[in-house]
Amino acid sequence: MIRIIKTLTIVAAIALSTLAAGAESGLPEALTEVTKECVGCHAEANPGMYQQWGASKHYGANVGCYECHAANKADIDILRDGIHDDYGIATIVSPLDCARCHAQESKEFLNSHHSKAGRIMGSLDNMLAEVVEGNNGMVTPMFPAGISAAAVNGCWQCHGSEIRVDPETGKLDAATWPNTGIGRVNPDGSEGSCTACHSRHSFSVALARRPENCGKCHLGPDHPQYEVYQESKHGIAYNASQDKMNLDSSKWIVGEDYTAAPTCATCHMSATKTQAISHNIGLRIKWNNRPPISKLSHETDRKWNLSSASITADTRREKMIDVCLSCHQQTFVDNFFIQYEALIDLYEDKYAKPGLKLYAAATDVLKTDPTYAKFNHPIDFTWFELWHHEGRRARHAASMMAPDYTHWHGTYDLAKNWLSHYIPEIKEIIHKYEGRENSKEQVEALKATLEEVQNSDGWKWSINKEDPAVKEAREKRQAEFKERYK
Ligand code: HEC
Ligand code: HEC
Ligand code: HEC
Ligand code: HEC
Ligand code: HEC
Ligand code: HEC
Ligand code: HEC
Ligand code: HEC
Numbered sequence: 001m002i003r004i005i006k007t008l009t010i011v012a013a014i015a016l017s018t019l020a021a022g023a024e025s026g027l028p029e030a031l032t033e034v035t036k037e038c039v040g041c042h043a044e045a046n047p048g049m050y051q052q053w054g055a056s057k058h059y060g061a062n063v064g065c066y067e068c069h070a071a072n073k074a075d076i077d078i079l080r081d082g083i084h085d086d087y088g089i090a091t092i093v094s095p096l097d098c099a100r101c102h103a104q105e106s107k108e109f110l111n112s113h114h115s116k117a118g119r120i121m122g123s124l125d126n127m128l129a130e131v132v133e134g135n136n137g138m139v140t141p142m143f144p145a146g147i148s149a150a151a152v153n154g155c156w157q158c159h160g161s162e163i164r165v166d167p168e169t170g171k172l173d174a175a176t177w178p179n180t181g182i183g184r185v186n187p188d189g190s191e192g193s194c195t196a197c198h199s200r201h202s203f204s205v206a207l208a209r210r211p212e213n214c215g216k217c218h219l220g221p222d223h224p225q226y227e228v229y230q231e232s233k234h235g236i237a238y239n240a241s242q243d244k245m246n247l248d249s250s251k252w253i254v255g256e257d258y259t260a261a262p263t264c265a266t267c268h269m270s271a272t273k274t275q276a277i278s279h280n281i282g283l284r285i286k287w288n289n290r291p292p293i294s295k296l297s298h299e300t301d302r303k304w305n306l307s308s309a310s311i312t313a314d315t316r317r318e319k320m321i322d323v324c325l326s327c328h329q330q331t332f333v334d335n336f337f338i339q340y341e342a343l344i345d346l347y348e349d350k351y352a353k354p355g356l357k358l359y360a361a362a363t364d365v366l367k368t369d370p371t372y373a374k375f376n377h378p379i380d381f382t383w384f385e386l387w388h389h390e391g392r393r394a395r396h397a398a399s400m401m402a403p404d405y406t407h408w409h410g411t412y413d414l415a416k417n418w419l420s421h422y423i424p425e426i427k428e429i430i431h432k433y434e435g436r437e438n439s440k441e442q443v444e445a446l447k448a449t450l451e452e453v454q455n456s457d458g459w460k461w462s463i464n465k466e467d468p469a470v471k472e473a474r475e476k477r478q479a480e481f482k483e484r485y486k
Contacts (some may be wrong), residue, residue: 343395365446
């Protein structure tokens with residue numbers, strides 16, 4: 001037994017040096033001996049995994065189990081489980097591991113918002129998962145004091161966990177793995193996960209180019225990009241023409257290798273006749289529509305110290321327009337962006353800016369109560385959903401040509417919830433706290449803010465102060481419309 005282990009150690013050492021040389025001058029000319037050992041056990045034990053790898057481009061290039069799973073001696077997650085101790089492997093294959101052969105893709109990815117998506121622990125949403133929705137009921141060896149199962153099964157599966165390792169065996173803690181969240185924090189300190197998009201063990205680009213791939217995370221009430229795409233003309237064209245999309249081609253330039261429809265990757269990552277593929281998905285977007293008020297993309301890049309912060313939002317808009325021009329003509333595209341920008345302005349002027357002011361003033365009132373806690377009042381949820389759900393939906397849908405989401409799930413919901421929840425809840429707070437000695441000043445300030453908002457251009461109609469001429473013209477049109485169904 002001891003002799004066998006020794007032989008394996010020597011084989012492993014040779015393979016590592018071949019790999020190091022191979023990364024510079026080419027790849028192994030055949031499957032390495034170590035990989036054959038891995039296959040010897042795993043082909044039978046896990047035929048699905050083996051077949052996916054066996055049908056992959058990696059197999060064709062002699063990139064085997066060991067070439068990806070090889071670990072450094074110092075790695076804390078090097079497996080010491082009694083089976084693999086002498087191979088020097090780890091379960092996690094981080095972006096730094098892929099970077100040994102795919103340096104450019106890894107560099108771009110590590111410099112994008114995707115790899116930073118695990119940095120959400122301080123966010124408002126995180127308080128929801130850990131406190132408001134969750135508890136500390138999930139206890140594991142690395143979380144003796146417990147952790148919220150809502151975070152583990154929810155947020156972390158999209159954003160990424162901070163992987164924790166059993167220091168004795170190198171095995172991964174159950175609260176933190178399985179996890180391929182896109183901004184996962186790996187045991188080697190790197191951020192992100194390439195498998196978030198490149199399903200193992202096929203690692204196929206065809207799969208990565210499909211909209212469903214992005215749709216694992218980009219969907220739902222607060223960022224329905226996948227649903228938005230499905231209802232857009234682009235999604236319709238894609239669904240009707242999947243067989244013409246040439247998804248398996250290694251070269252995939254819009255306008256040359258396919259023209260039927262754009263997928264998410266086409267607009268946000270893939271090559272055009274003048275642009276190379278980029279794994280930084282932020283390089284073609286002007287706006288970051290996630291905060292209550294949209295921010296320019298280079299400004300939010302600066303926050304994470306991304307090197308792409310030097311590329312201005314306007315340059316990025318040009319890059320996106322370049323994609324559109326593969327299929328559309330300039331005026332069409334320019335006019336489209338004027339429409340989209342107008343929707344951002346509408347949302348901000350009518351809802352976001354006055355909404356933020358009202359929320360701050362209402363919170364000041366609520367805080368005069370010693371039992372105050374955030375998210376213990378209806379207005380906390382109402383305001384959160386106004387900007388975080390409806391306000392984002394309207395902007396996301398307008399940016400990607402989905403009229404139903406822009407309107408019925410966007411501006412309509414904004415108006416409905418503003419008038420039937422937000423304003424009534426503000427009035428209720430005024431009513432409840434008016435007359436309390438210690439909240440006098442705060443209530444007066446809230447009343448003044450409400451007065452100001454209700455008399456603003458966007459809202460004065462709701463207190464019957466609309467310009468009479470405008471009102472009269474509308475009522476005339478309404479009367480004419482009614483005639484049709486008499
Ligand atoms: C002697 C048979 C055998 C060989 C050789 C072998 N494995 Fe395994 N491997 C197993 C078994 C059995 C398990 C399941 C372990 C368990 O249940 O704790 C496993 C589990 C794993 C895991 C998951 C470990 C975890 O707990 O997270 C990885 C990754 C892995 N093997 C990769 C490899 C690679 C890469 C090689 C080649 C360097 C290899 N294996 C060689 C039998 C083998
Ligand atoms: C191109 C790189 C690559 C190759 C080649 C590769 N793997 Fe993996 N493997 C990964 C990645 C990435 C993961 C996901 C682990 C993580 O969460 O980072 C993974 C996960 C695993 C797991 C744990 C996940 C599960 O579903 O059980 C096992 C076991 C495993 N690989 C074994 C193998 C074996 C055996 C081979 C060879 C037949 C192999 N791998 C080849 C990259 C690779
Ligand atoms: C030892 C070198 C090596 C490592 C490590 C490696 N790859 Fe590769 N990978 C290659 C080579 C070589 C090819 C090209 C194969 C070809 O075109 O025939 C390739 C191709 C690919 C492709 C394109 C597949 C397609 O369908 O065209 C993807 C995606 C990919 N790798 C992702 C990854 C990811 C993600 C990792 C880390 C989990 C990784 N690779 C690790 C060498 C490697
Ligand atoms: C957001 C999803 C996503 C993530 C995360 C991602 N990729 Fe990709 N990757 C793609 C898409 C989509 C393509 C296909 C681009 C094309 O050909 O149009 C691709 C293509 C590739 C290719 C094929 C070569 C090329 O440039 O065309 C390689 C290699 C690759 N990715 C490696 C990686 C590595 C390594 C990582 C992690 C550092 C990674 N990818 C992370 C979506 C992703
Ligand atoms: C279904 C996957 C998914 C789940 C579950 C999820 N998120 Fe997200 N989250 C996303 C995506 C995708 C974005 C980016 C949306 C966009 O760009 O429009 C995002 C954006 C965010 C942002 C804004 C980040 C920034 O810097 O702009 C925060 C904060 C956030 N999520 C926190 C959380 C928390 C905390 C949870 C759990 C309570 C959670 N998310 C659950 C997918 C998810
Ligand atoms: C595993 C989850 C996941 C997958 C899969 C995923 N994303 Fe994301 N994406 C996120 C999260 C989370 C964020 C928000 C990151 C942040 O800023 O904190 C995000 C942000 C973005 C952004 C905004 C970038 C910026 O610079 O502001 C774009 C664009 C994007 N994703 C496009 C894509 C596309 C296209 C795909 C598929 C090819 C994809 N994503 C796949 C989770 C995912
Ligand atoms: C026809 C091109 C096109 C397609 C297809 C497309 N997008 Fe977009 N996407 C855009 C444009 C344009 C914007 C807005 C850019 C700006 O603000 O300048 C955008 C913005 C985004 C953002 C930023 C949202 C934020 O919160 O700031 C994300 C995330 C995103 N898209 C993801 C996706 C996903 C996922 C898919 C597929 C389901 C997809 N996109 C399909 C063109 C496209
Ligand atoms: C690969 C080709 C392709 C690319 C790239 C592309 N589109 Fe389209 N676009 C189409 C097709 C096909 C339609 C559907 C036309 C139809 O149904 O009449 C369409 C429809 C549209 C529509 C709906 C127009 C209508 O008459 O209802 C708008 C708006 C639009 N695209 C804008 C854009 C913008 C903006 C971009 C870049 C961010 C873009 N497209 C990128 C192919 C493309």
